[in-house]
Amino acid sequence: EPEVTQTPSHQVTQMGQEVILRCVPISNHLYFYWYRQILGQKVEFLVSFYNNEISEKSEIFDDQFSVERPDGSNFTLKIRSTKLEDSAMYFCASSDEQPRQPQHFGDGTRLSIL
Amino acid sequence: AQKITQTQPGMFVQEKEAVTLDCTYDTSDQSYGLFWYKQPSSGEMIFLIYQGSYDEQNATEGRYSLNFQKARKSANLVISASQLGDSAMYFCAMRDRLPTGGYQKVTFGIGTKLQVIP
Numbered sequence: 001e002p003e004v005t006q007t008p009s010h011q012v013t014q015m016g017q018e019v020i021l022r023c024v025p026i027s028n029h030l031y032f033y034w035y036r037q038i039l040g041q042k043v044e045f046l047v048s049f050y051n052n053e054i055s056e057k058s059e060i061f062d063d064q065f066s067v068e069r070p071d072g073s074n075f076t077l078k079i080r081s082t083k084l085e086d087s088a089m090y091f092c093a094s095s096d097e098q099p100r101q102p103q104h105f106g107d108g109t110r111l112s113i114l
Numbered sequence: 115a116q117k118i119t120q121t122q123p124g125m126f127v128q129e130k131e132a133v134t135l136d137c138t139y140d141t142s143d144q145s146y147g148l149f150w151y152k153q154p155s156s157g158e159m160i161f162l163i164y165q166g167s168y169d170e171q172n173a174t175e176g177r178y179s180l181n182f183q184k185a186r187k188s189a190n191l192v193i194s195a196s197q198l199g200d201s202a203m204y205f206c207a208m209r210d211r212l213p214t215g216g217y218q219k220v221t222f223g224i225g226t227k228l229q230v231i232p
Contacts, residue, residue: 042222045221110157
């Protein structure tokens with residue numbers, strides 16, 4: 001069964017550095033998403049991406065964040081000038097356009113900011 | 115604004131017994147989708163079951179069933195014949211239509227931690 005893959009599984013970065021989280025969505029999916037889960041808290045929506053542009057973003061997704069689909073398979077989340085509070089699990093997800101289809105999540109990247 | 119409420123922070127169930135995890139939601143939309151995800155201690159998010167707002171029958175997937183009561187805006191997950199491997203966090207989530215017509219983000223509840231006791 002096709003799946004969403006994320007790399008790396010764990011990223012440790014010094015505060016102030018830039019980090020890029022990578023995702024390979026399911027190949028025939030049209031919508032791509034990033035979510036964040038701070039340890040012990042609920043999953044929070046960051047951004048959705050469709051047709052090579054951001055279609056929706058939350059208040060969390062400020063100028064520090066950006067997303068890109070650099071080629072036909074990868075979908076990346078860039079976090080500039082990382083802060084301690086950016087430490088979290090970051091999930092990539094993808095879905096078909098139809099509402100019945102669930103968003104399929106990757107296994108997540110655990111980001112630790114030191 | 116949509117909202118998902120899960121009022122049970124933790125639940126215990128005896129192995130082989132059934133358990134119901136509660137979820138209520140709030141939306142002004144007529145067309146929406148409800149999901150349940152499982153998150154084991156390893157951290158990944160596993161899709162379990164989906165219920166559409168226009169579906170007349172409750173969704174079922176193996177040992178999982180969704181008790182959908184639209185008038186009460188509840189979408190409880192029922193796990194039958196609990197197994198030790200069912201111990202995990204369970205998240206209720208909703209996806210509804212944007213003004214543009216697309217279905218975009220999913221909003222999650224805070225989750226319920228289920229522990230299955232041998």
